[in-house]
Amino acid sequence: MIGPEALDDLVAALKGRGFRVLGPTVRDGAIVYDDLESAGELPIGWTDRQEPGSYRLDRRDDEARFGYAVGPHSWKQFLFPARISFWQARRVDEGGFEVREPPPEGAPFAFIGVRSCELHGIAIQDRVFLEGRHVDRDYEARRRDAFLVAVNCFEPGGTCFCVSMGTGPKAEAGYDLALTEILDGEHRFLVQVGSERGAEVLRDLPRRDAETLDLQAAGAAVEGAAARMGRSLDTTDLRDLLARNLEHERWDEVASRCLTCGNCTMVCPTCFCTSIEDHTSLAGDEAERVRLWDSCYSVDHSYIHGGSVRPSGRSRYRQWLTHKFGTWHDQFGTSGCIGCGRCITWCPVGIDVTEELAAIRATEEVSDAND
Amino acid sequence: MATAAETLSGAMAPRPFRVVRRQRETGDTWTLELEPVNGEPLDFVPGQFTMLYAFGVGEVPISICGERGGPLVHTVRAVGAVSEAICASRPGAVLGVRGPFGRGWPVEEALGLDVVVVAGGIGLPPLRPALYECLRRRSEYGDVVLLYGSRTPADLVYRREVEAWRSRFDLEVDVTVDRGEGDWRGKVGVVPKLIGSARFDPGAAVAMVCGPEIMMRFAAEALLARGVPEDRIYLSMERNMQCGLGHCGHCQLGPTLICRDGPIYRFDEIEPLMKVREL
Numbered sequence: 001m002i003g004p005e006a007l008d009d010l011v012a013a014l015k016g017r018g019f020r021v022l023g024p025t026v027r028d029g030a031i032v033y034d035d036l037e038s039a040g041e042l043p044i045g046w047t048d049r050q051e052p053g054s055y056r057l058d059r060r061d062d063e064a065r066f067g068y069a070v071g072p073h074s075w076k077q078f079l080f081p082a083r084i085s086f087w088q089a090r091r092v093d094e095g096g097f098e099v100r101e102p103p104p105e106g107a108p109f110a111f112i113g114v115r116s117c118e119l120h121g122i123a124i125q126d127r128v129f130l131e132g133r134h135v136d137r138d139y140e141a142r143r144r145d146a147f148l149v150a151v152n153c154f155e156p157g158g159t160c161f162c163v164s165m166g167t168g169p170k171a172e173a174g175y176d177l178a179l180t181e182i183l184d185g186e187h188r189f190l191v192q193v194g195s196e197r198g199a200e201v202l203r204d205l206p207r208r209d210a211e212t213l214d215l216q217a218a219g220a221a222v223e224g225a226a227a228r229m230g231r232s233l234d235t236t237d238l239r240d241l242l243a244r245n246l247e248h249e250r251w252d253e254v255a256s257r258c259l260t261c262g263n264c265t266m267v268c269p270t271c272f273c274t275s276i277e278d279h280t281s282l283a284g285d286e287a288e289r290v291r292l293w294d295s296c297y298s299v300d301h302s303y304i305h306g307g308s309v310r311p312s313g314r315s316r317y318r319q320w321l322t323h324k325f326g327t328w329h330d331q332f333g334t335s336g337c338i339g340c341g342r343c344i345t346w347c348p349v350g351i352d353v354t355e356e357l358a359a360i361r362a363t364e365e366v367s368d369a370n371d
Numbered sequence: 372m373a374t375a376a377e378t379l380s381g382a383m384a385p386r387p388f389r390v391v392r393r394q395r396e397t398g399d400t401w402t403l404e405l406e407p408v409n410g411e412p413l414d415f416v417p418g419q420f421t422m423l424y425a426f427g428v429g430e431v432p433i434s435i436c437g438e439r440g441g442p443l444v445h446t447v448r449a450v451g452a453v454s455e456a457i458c459a460s461r462p463g464a465v466l467g468v469r470g471p472f473g474r475g476w477p478v479e480e481a482l483g484l485d486v487v488v489v490a491g492g493i494g495l496p497p498l499r500p501a502l503y504e505c506l507r508r509r510s511e512y513g514d515v516v517l518l519y520g521s522r523t524p525a526d527l528v529y530r531r532e533v534e535a536w537r538s539r540f541d542l543e544v545d546v547t548v549d550r551g552e553g554d555w556r557g558k559v560g561v562v563p564k565l566i567g568s569a570r571f572d573p574g575a576a577v578a579m580v581c582g583p584e585i586m587m588r589f590a591a592e593a594l595l596a597r598g599v600p601e602d603r604i605y606l607s608m609e610r611n612m613q614c615g616l617g618h619c620g621h622c623q624l625g626p627t628l629i630c631r632d633g634p635i636y637r638f639d640e641i642e643p644l645m646k647v648r649e650l
Contacts, residue, residue: 086383086384087383087384089426091426094463094465095389095463095464095465096387096389096408096465097387097426097465097467098387099384099385099387099467101383101384128617128618129618132616132617132618132631133616133617133631134382134616134617134618135382136616136618137382137383243625243626246647246650247647272618272620273619273620273621274613274614274618274619274620275613275619275621276383276430276613276614276619277429278424278427278428278429278430279427280426280427280428281427284427286427287426287427289383291619294619294620294621296620296623301611301620301621302610302611302621303611304609304610304611305450305451305454306450309610309611309649309650310649310650311649312649314649315648315649315650319623319650322625323623326626327623327625327626329626330625330626330627331617331623331626331627331628
């Protein structure tokens with residue numbers, strides 16, 4: 001067990017080991033992930049209220065450090081940045097060119113406040129970038145030494161459905177340390193160790209052994225969260241359900257509301273589409289290749305000579321939803337959804353994926369009759 | 372899993388290859404032969420593609436069209452900024468190459484069987500390495516048939532080579548064009564129409580088809596009508612491809628990633644997906 005003041009020691013211990021410490025903090029009316037100088041920058045006493053298309057911060061009547069769900073950011077912005085440069089090249093003799101690949105640089109990351117759903121999100125991106133035939137070199141370098149301090153949820157948001165996706169609210173694996181914040185009685189944190197490195201960092205913190213009462217309080221906090229999910233989703237045979245319903249009339253209906261803005265793909269912790277761009281200097285003697293986040297909601301995403309494969313909003317929404325919940329299983333052996341609810345909260349028109357999937361399930365027979 | 376070499380060198384950096392020969396095929400299509408500036412030639416299996424990079428302009432997926440062990444050959448149609456820059460590359464120019472990527476034609480699975488190659492327009496170049504392989508190991512295959520069609524006589528690629536193939540006694544070649552312009556005295560009509568009368572045993576044949584999606588669909592129907600089983604028909608699919616590594620997400624076709632699971636698919640795997648509009 002550690003007290004709230006020991007979080008400062010945790011930040012210092014990680015900094016002392018050369019990590020770049022990142023965690024939640026309040027900025028521009030949202031809880032975002034940024035560099036932490038001290039634990040004083042955590043969102044102390046803040047919570048968030050989330051509904052489809054709506055996100056507001058609120059004051060809590062306690063000093064909770066992690067009394068919110070998730071904000072618009074996810075850890076992918078550090079492990080898989082929105083823009084990276086792969087290489088630069090310059091012209092050399094005889095029409096040739098030379099390619100220089102800078103090694104990925106910077107201190108290893110330490111993330112404080114990783115939710116269970118986000119651990120699953122990182123594991124899903126690991127599958128995409130590290131566990132296929134090809135390894136993404138940049139992701140591998142950023143991911144390799146990252147130190148993950150997970151935080152179990154006790155205050156789920158209005159758009160959360162991790163219980164349905166089997167991704168939370170309790171961190172089960174993939175962390176170095178996991179904290180459970182206990183507000184009942186003395187303000188304290190149960191610390192669970194997930195790795196050798198975690199145990200070694202914990203030794204630097206002022207702590208005491210956990211007692212039965214602490215364990216009971218921590219268990220109750222997480223169980224309480226599981227019982228208060230804002231959303232739920234029936235995931236039974238979801239992959240096959242979607243594969244059977246590619247011509248369902250619901251796609252037209254949701255397309256009439258969807259702005260195809262791509263917000264859901266930007267806030268999604270697992271969306272990984274990128275575009276490769278080649279740039280050149282004005283003189284034409286230097287070139288660069290960059291990678292930028294892309295979104296399957298853009299018309300250009302599916303462009304081949306002669307036109308786009310998915311010109312309609314209907315086909316682009318269908319691509320996103322069927323990929324996330326269906327074909328992701330075929331491609332990577334896992335669902336692409338972690339139930340964090342960001343796509344619901346940050347959709348400007350409040351489209352709720354749990355509602356869309358439920359609608360398709362509920363009206364499947366109607367669609368078959370119309371086929 | 373990636374090999375250590377792939378991880379270390381980074382699969383995103385193109386290798387410089389020098390253009391050693393450039394030949395015009397049609398009004399907008401050129402064939403380039405490339406040799407590596409340094410190091411080993413590129414090994415590949417028929418049907419694979421590379422990402423071909425024009426300095427400062429960009430990169431596009433192009434099928435490998437040459438013979439294994441020879442120079443790297445690409446036949447490219449100029450349809451955009453990058454392919455125009457590639458087509459304009461004269462001998463001596465250097466292009467970047469990544470790859471090869473993708474799953475190839477079933478040349479091994481077809482051993483002992485008849486082979487029916489059906490090509491539409493610029494669909495012949497990706498099939499040529501498979502045809503070379505069949506001819507190199509000619510005695511190990513049954514009848515080998517090439518059915519080739521293009522929009523007009525002027526759009527036929529590898530014309531001399533096709534004519535030379537046609538003079539062989541161990542290869543049946545049939546050619547048709549959609550519109551018989553100029554002094555054309557050959558067949559007129561779409562290429563799937565050639566399937567009905569071609570000489571092969573449908574029950575013991577493998578079909579390899581490449582061309583526009585609509586042409587492939589009709590070709591597959593004609594092959595099925597002749598009695599070729601749907602799991603012996605192979606098609607080559609096209610989508611936007613940017614990384615070739617299965618990482619960028621652009622080449623998704625339903626449950627598959629074309630750069631990783633394709634571009635060659637068995638018809639029974641891909642047929643349900645081809646039916647869905649805008650998938």
